[in-house]
Amino acid sequence: MDRTMKRLILLALMTFNCTLVCADTLTLKAGYPESYVVKKGDTLWDISATFLSDPWKWPSLWNVNPQIANPHLIYPGDQLTLVFIDGQPRLQINGVAAQGKARVRKSPEGRIIAKNNAVPVVDLALIENYLTQHRVVDSLWLAEQPMVLAGESPSRHHVVGDIIYIDAQLPLNQKYGIYERGREFFNTETAEPLGQEAILAATGQVIDSGKVSKVRLLSNFRETKAGFKLLPLEDDSLMSAYFMPKAAQLTTPAAVLAIESMQREAGKLNVVYIDKGTQDGVEPGAVFSIYRDGEVIVIDNKGLPVPATERTAYDNLMALVSSDRTVQMPDVYHGQLLVFKVFDKASFGLILSTERPVRVDDKLVAPESLVLRGQ
Structure with a gap:
């Protein structure tokens, strides 16, 4: 290996290492406080935004150890103090470094955290409906799922307590979600299908199994109608909150x-x-x-930029046929x-x-x- 190649490899390694260091660097926000008392309704993102220019880097601010389950549990009333460890900013809880080892508090797993419990990453009220009620599924798969045919009630819309008829033999006592078709999504560049939006309208339980099964509605998020689809409920739908x-x-x-x-x-x-x-x-x-x-700026015959609001049809034509007449901002x-x-x-x-x-x-x-x- 010649000397020039060795120098290039060394330079590449130095650049890569520098990139890693820069990526881990925390930049404190101008006017950051030295301490903060956690309030009810706070989120980890909001608290970190008080200290950092980039709130998404809060795991480094809290010195989170990924091997420790739920290391970021803090609670309303905790006092957070900003300190520097090995030159890097870190938050301490009540004077103890927030590394997940100093204090242990148990909280229920796999469900939304109560407001008086540990502080969540973001306000779960903003995303709870999307965690539980919205899905994107393969459109062909959705078309093959059991469908609501009608209900015992003559009404076109069905609500909690109503019994609806499904065009499939379903396991007795099994619970399902009843979903309304939403939008179908495609990649704008390739036209590849990305999935069908499915919106949870209700939940129900099978009370009679047969060629046409009966399902009693247990809850409603919106009125249920003929044509809606039955899908298995997502038991882990709330786990994405963590x-x-x-x-x-x-x-x-x-x-x-x-x-x-x-x-x-x-x-x-x-x-x-x-x-x-x-x-x-x-x-x-x-x-x-x-x-x-x-914006794409068009250059006119005099070599001057033409604002988009002042372009003529000729300017737009020239922008299409001549790359020399345009500058990409x-x-x-x-x-x-x-x-x-x-x-x-x-x-x-x-x-x-x-x-x-x-x-x-x-x-x-x-x-x-x-x-x-x-x-």
Whole structure:
């Protein structure tokens, strides 16, 4: 191996190591407090945002040990103090380093944490409905599932206590979710189907099994109608509420697939679908930065930029046929979102910060420091 090649390899290793160090560096927010008393309704994200420019890096702030179950349990009334250990900022609980070893409090597993219990990552009230009531499933699979035919009541809509008829022989006493079809999603670039939105309308229990089974409705989130589908209930639907934020790891950018509320734009604390899921390596807790393509500037015959609002049809034509007449502006930062529920080819994300409204097709990439963006 010649000397030049050795130097290149050494430089690459030094760059890689520097990247790892920079990725782990915590940047404190201007005006950060030296201590903080946890209040009812606080979230780990909000508390970390009090101290850090990038709240998603809170596991490092708390010095979390991934080998310890629920190491981040803090409670309303705890006093947090900022200290520096080996030059890095760390939070202490009541004067004891928050490493998960100093104090142990048990909390129920696999369900929403009560408001007077441990502080959650984000406000669970914002995502509870999406954890329990929304799914994205394969559209062909959904079409094959048992269907609501009608009900004992002559009404077209059925509510709690009503008995509905299902076109399949179902296990007696088995509980199901009754789902309404929502939107069907496709990749905007490849047209690949990403799944069918299924919205939980009710739950029910089989009381009579036969060629046409009877199901009594146990709960309602919306009225049930003929044509709705029966799916097994997700027993682990709430487990996605427990995760640690981490930078998204994708080789290609993701995109905002749809806004759950079907509005034109989304803002802080709104929920959106993204076009990547478990098949792409997305996991609950993944944090994305949201960007929109920068404007394409057209240069006129005099060599001057033409604002988009003043372009003529000729300017737009020249922009299409001549790359020499256009300049692509940098992508514009719009905010950050946190993935909290993942399906095969799509995911749910909660927008946790915005500087500009978020729209469908906005790009999602691994987060970068606010300091690097000059903010």
